[in-house]
Amino acid sequence: MVGGGISGLAAAWFLRQSLGPAAEIVVLEKQPVVGGHLRVSEVAGLPVDEGAESLLARRPEAVDLVAAVGLGSSVVHPASVGAGLWSRGSIVALPAGTVMGVPADPVGLAGVLTTDEVMKAIARDALSPLxxxxxxxxxxxxxSRYGDAVADRLVEPLLGGVYAGRADELSLDAxxxxxxxxxxxxxxLGEAVSAVSPDGASAGASARPVFAGLDGGVGRLPGAVAAASGADVRTGVTVRSLERTADGWRLVTGPVPAPSVLDVDAVVLAVPAAAASRLLGAEVPAAAAELGSVEAASMAIVTLALPADGFPAAPSSSGFxxxxxDGRTIKAVTYSSVKWPWLGGRAEAGGLVLLRASLGRHGEARDLQLDDGELAAAALxxxxxxxxxSGDVADSRVTRWGGALPQYAVGHLDRVARVRAAVDAVPGLAVCGAVYDGVGVAACVGAARDAAARVVADLSERRARIET
Incomplete structure (x- = not known):
């Protein structure tokens, strides 16, 4: 396993389930700790996620893995509070009934758009067949269907919150x-949104929570998965090259002047696109070229612990x-102590509000060049x-995620299909990670499961050939 983020660790766990306790499974991670973008550290003495803080509960992969590695009793759901939009100087309620900010009926955007913008959106979508x-x-x-206002004030902030990207560049299909x-x-477009809008779901489906978290933070998950996998996890190890051998694969690790070699039967590459491209260059050049064309966005999260009495009114939404x-530095704020009751109770005991402000977007590196103090000041x-x-800051933390979010450009799904076709043609090799099927934890776990199944099938086929 090359990569000790949640994708690599999940792949190791799935391999253990299929191969049994005798299999030797090794995870190589270049960072000093595993977990990738899932990590917890304390702010004002309270555990707060540094990366993703929620799991998509309506997809089973992540929550099933949570239960399987012994954290099922820690699953929590966010408070039933709405979210806002800081637009044109005011925070307004985020309109309901949209799909990633795209409305079925622009009339519902009256609180966000001007009357003229709403009427133009309605007229424009009816002007010609889609x-x-x-x-x-x-x-x-x-x-093209609703006009600039809908794209700029609804779709851009929602997509930016997930991908740190630009709506005019991100693939609809992906x-x-x-x-x-x-x-x-x-x-x-309105008819298309109506067909897939959550409002059209059954009452039973809509009653199920969309997201879940963990008491103590989602960053607890990687360590639990690593322990449950029984893998030999080696941190601080950089894999420099990947070579096919007669019996499997050779991984060259360590410093250039004193390299180390690890021979294995199969490899799962669970690393970002750029790293995968470099490692696949010699053996699977077609996949390497495709992955090399995937761009990534960097971002930062400023976590602030603010005395509650500094707010004119206590925050009551999940954020905005x-x-x-609008030219602001931040792209989103999450009131973590409002969104997550397990955290809110502890924060309230100290008279605090804990919030996370996200900064950074694809193609915009200027703000991220600020030092930590300047970045925290800009967010505040x-x-x-x-x-x-109007109050002071009780504590703060700045977390930087360089190149964390792959950009799903137009044609991304076809690109991923070509990568997988090239990799699948090579025995004993599989790939997984955020670049393939989605940036969320559930999608990464699903890709890891599929990668592990691919490796298990290859090993079984090889064993069958040897036995015959």
């Missing part, structure tokens, strides 16, 4: 696949998104402007 045959950038599609399928047959068109200034907060 014709979409190939993958398109979701932002460009929305602009980011919102259900909507991508619906627009092929709908007569208008920020349209980039925006929080003050948005909420009227």
């Amino acid at each position: 014709r979409v045959e190939e993958d398109v950038a979701i932002g460009r599609l929305v602009r 980011t919102v696949p259900a909507l991508g399928a619906a627009v092929r047959t709908a007569r208008s 998104l920020v349209p980039p068109v 200034a925006d929080v003050r402007a948005a909420t009227g907060y």
